């Protein structure tokens with residue numbers, strides 16, 4: 001402190017030691033509320049908040065909702081990338097708002113935030129996930145076995161577990177399915193997430209429902225609609241190699257057919 | 259009473275997003291494999307065709323009626339070109355079918371586009387096949403300098 005007082009004219013005030021620098025950031029948010037005066041029209045709203053380098057897009061959305069416009073509607077639950085509630089289109093890419101730091105999406109320009117594409121918007125950033133879950137249920141995401149229940153846990157070797165490890169990580173956020181251009185025009189397509197979750201059981205050595213699941217996905221609206229654009233792999237916040245999983249399911253079908 | 263006619267404030271339960279119909283079967287599987295298999299064969303056929311027509315000997319300058327007539331007098335090139343025609347047409351048609359499926363939003367648009375596509379490729383395949391098999395390299399009355407050497411056996 002004394003050093004600053006000694007030379008006040010030449011030295012600009014230094015930030016306090018340990019202080020986190022803050023910055024202004026503008027969010028451009030796609031709003032939709034059929035009960036408002038805009039009716040069925042979507043509109044863009046801009047909000048400016050003061051944020052820190054440690055803040056995520058979700059924190060900015062909280063600041064807006066809590067301090068500026070309580071009507072802003074979005075889903076979030078865990079706020080830490082576990083529940084899969086807050087997938088949204090941030091600067092044109094599907095991400096989890098709770099895993100995206102503001103400083104990583106260029107806060108110098110307004111950051112656009114839209115609902116994920118291809119699912120019916122209910123309000124603002126909230127979409128109806130039902131078509132997504134309907135496809136998920138269709139691939140039977142549960143263990144299928146025959147015979148008597150064992151009296152102890154079903155053991156599996158580390159290698160057998162490794163076979164489908166990647167696809168066990170899915171949190172059903174729909175970032176992948178709603179990034180897929182085929183799904184945008186064809187809502188009947190099962191979508192990457194359903195295939196990922198089918199993969200998780202098809203390649204599980206303890207499961208006996210692989211044939212049924214391959215049958216279900218060997219559909220005009222199943223794996224063969226995939227055009228290998230890799231949007232899903234890029235979108236997945238869990239880093240799952242989604243396109244690779246889809247290809248592995250395709251390969252299992254081909255080796256079964258020939 | 260007026261109250262009895264007031265529609266319920268609660269909307270009817272939303273339609274469950276049911277699959278319109280299941281469309282299982284191996285058709286799309288075979289189509290997917292065919293695209294890759296025909297692609298590999300086309301790679302050989304197309305580049306072999308380009309090499310023989312444009313680079314061997316005098317190259318592109320040698321192409322005239324006589325050149326084509328001479329090639330199609332040989333069963334080898336007839337089969338080559340027939341295979342190239344059929345594979346390219348089925349491959350291309352199937353590829354555009356996929357594109358139409360991906361981009362057409364309404365069933366009626368999709369139907370019209372695919373009908374036009376199948377009609378167009380049927381015409382090309384039938385016409386092309388006909389030409390390859392019925393081609394006469396030595397049409398009577400044609401000027402001799404335009405005809406391939408095989409028209410003058412001696």
Ligand code: HEM
Pocket residue numbers: 227228293294296297298300301304346347349350351352353354356357
């Ligand atoms: C030169 C050798 C060729 C190879 C190796 C090849 C390979 C392929 C493959 C693997 C696909 C499938 C892509 C996918 O499913 O995502 C494809 C699609 C396609 N091919 Fe070929 N092809 C060849 C020649 C041709 C020719 C001669 C035509 C036109 C007559 C053609 C027209 C198409 C079309 C329209 C598609 C669909 C595009 C798409 O699905 O995105 N190709 N090709």
Ligand code: SF4
Pocket residue numbers: 084169170171172173174175176177192193196235236237238239240242
């Ligand atoms: S695969 Fe990834 S992007 Fe797709 S639903 Fe699961 S966690 Fe989300």
Ligand code: FES
Pocket residue numbers: 075076077078079080081082083084085086087096097098099
């Ligand atoms: S709020 Fe749970 S994943 Fe983002």
